[in-house]
Amino acid sequence: MSICLFAxxxxxxxxxxxxxxxxxxxxxxxGDVGAFGQKYIKTPNIDRLAAAGLRFTNxxxxxxxxxxxxxxxxxxxxxxxxxxxxxxNDRGERxxxxxxxxxxxxxxxxxxxxxxxxxxxxxxxPDTTGVxxxxxxxxxxxxxNQTHAHNYFPDYLWRNEERxxxxxxxxxxxxxxxxxxxxIRRESDDPFFLYLADTLPHxxxxxxxxxxxxxxxxxxxxxxxEPWSPQQRNYAAMVTRLDTTVGKIVKLLEDLKLDGDTIxxxxxxxxxxxxxxxxxxxxxxxxxxxxxxxxxxxYEGGIREPLIVYWKKKIKPNRTSRHVWTQYDLLATFAEIAxxxxxxxxxxxxxxxALFGKQRPRHRFLYWEFHEGGxxxxxxMDNWKGVRKKGGKVELYDLExxxxxxxxxxxxxxxxxxxxxEIMRREHVESENWKDQ
Numbered sequence: 309m310s311i312c313l314f315a316x317x318x319x320x321x322x323x324x325x326x327x328x329x330x331x332x333x334x335x336x337x338x339g340d341v342g343a344f345g346q347k348y349i350k351t352p353n354i355d356r357l358a359a360a361g362l363r364f365t366n367x368x369x370x371x372x373x374x375x376x377x378x379x380x381x382x383x384x385x386x387x388x389x390x391x392x393x394x395x396x397n398d399r400g401e402r403x404x405x406x407x408x409x410x411x412x413x414x415x416x417x418x419x420x421x422x423x424x425x426x427x428x429x430x431x432x433x434p435d436t437t438g439v440x441x442x443x444x445x446x447x448x449x450x451x452x453n454q455t456h457a458h459n460y461f462p463d464y465l466w467r468n469e470e471r472x473x474x475x476x477x478x479x480x481x482x483x484x485x486x487x488x489x490x491x492i493r494r495e496s497d498d499p500f501f502l503y504l505a506d507t508l509p510h511x512x513x514x515x516x517x518x519x520x521x522x523x524x525x526x527x528x529x530x531x532x533x534e535p536w537s538p539q540q541r542n543y544a545a546m547v548t549r550l551d552t553t554v555g556k557i558v559k560l561l562e563d564l565k566l567d568g569d570t571i572x573x574x575x576x577x578x579x580x581x582x583x584x585x586x587x588x589x590x591x592x593x594x595x596x597x598x599x600x601x602x603x604x605x606x607y608e609g610g611i612r613e614p615l616i617v618y619w620k621k622k623i624k625p626n627r628t629s630r631h632v633w634t635q636y637d638l639l640a641t642f643a644e645i646a647x648x649x650x651x652x653x654x655x656x657x658x659x660x661x662a663l664f665g666k667q668r669p670r671h672r673f674l675y676w677e678f679h680e681g682g683x684x685x686x687x688x689m690d691n692w693k694g695v696r697k698k699g700g701k702v703e704l705y706d707l708e709x710x711x712x713x714x715x716x717x718x719x720x721x722x723x724x725x726x727x728x729x730e731i732m733r734r735e736h737v738e739s740e741n742w743k744d745q
Contacts, residue, residue, distance in 0.1 A: 325645075340547055360618055421499050511581055
């Protein structure tokens with residue numbers, strides 16, 4: 309893959325390949341930040357990032373839960389082709405990435421980047437082929453297991469492949485912030501890729517079952533006096549805590565005079581959780597942006613994510629785009645930014661031209677499938693969205709007129725339904741680990 313001429317011109321003056329910082333929230337909804345319409349939760353740093361960069365309003369996760377979404381992100385494959393298609397397989401097992409799976413980190417490392425992940429991985433248990441240091445990352449600090457990641461005050465985390473004990477009372481988002489800043493300082497002389505996979509604002513599900521409040525944070529400031537439920541105050545504080553980290557990362561890039569050489573991407577892994585996870589009721593904040601569905605659903609609220617892209621003096625500021633793309637495009641996009649070669653087929657397209665306001669690459673369709681609680685498939689094709697639950701018919705929505713997916717128009721457009729059914733048939737490849745079709 310050769311890098312675009314306009315992209316080369318954009319950063320040739322610096323004499324180095326651009327750094328890439330991907331900040332990946334956990335269960336943050338489309339409507340949880342001010343730049344995407346949030347009215348109650350304070351996110352000044354993320355909002356400034358959006359004002360200084362480019363905001364995409366039709367950007368999608370690869371799946372509506374943690375591990376499969378991260379697998380599609382890392383490997384550039386949609387869920388009909390990805391090796392990991394759920395948090396657990398049909399036998400209740402964690403499935404790791406394989407040696408033959410190509411990741412963003414491997415692509416960038418081959419192009420001369422130092423690669424680091426801080427936070428939650430979820431794609432390989434200890435001593436398996438899926439741990440980050442066996443998938444292209446030079447450095448890792450955080451959780452391997454997504455259930456372990458529910459606990460914000462754990463006894464231990466992992467550094468590379470070593471289990472490290474933590475001081476009692478250590479709050480992991482604080483540790484992740486420190487590690488992310490240290491990685492940037494440490495690697496500032498050469499091009500680097502930092503994947504900050506924070507756990508905020510995911511619930512501690514186990515704590516919720518014990519206490520009714522799984523939104524785990526040391527303090528609910530600055531929302532202590534708000535007339536909301538404890539869960540809502542805590543949730544808002546978690547999102548604002550994440551916003552603080554974003555601000556510190558951008559400030560450090562500025563202090564090191566790296567902001568002109570660094571592209572910063574902010575997004576999330578899937579839609580907001582429901583009340584069963586943390587006791588948090590999203591109806592006040594409209595975390596899903598008023599869209600239909602939440603986490604674990606393939607309606608828009610479960611998979612549409614906020615996306616902000618910032619690159620000082622390279623990407624024009626204060627712009628909004630309705631261009632449709634997805635997290636499995638990021639591998640191809642990052643490869644083109646780095647001038648790297650992708651050696652295996654992916655389902656993604658490089659969207660680098662879209663970042664620079666050039667002619668935008670266009671997907672013929674986007675595809676999803678989901679295996680928890682019954683097999684579901686979804687397709688977006690232009691403004692048409694099809695959703696089919698196991699044993700049912702395709703529901704069809706016109707997102708141009710009905711963004712909230714309130715009215716199934718399948719009976720009126722049988723030809724569109726037939727096209728979507730064919731995509732669903734063709735794009736699903738049988739998996740030895742997920743067979744509940």
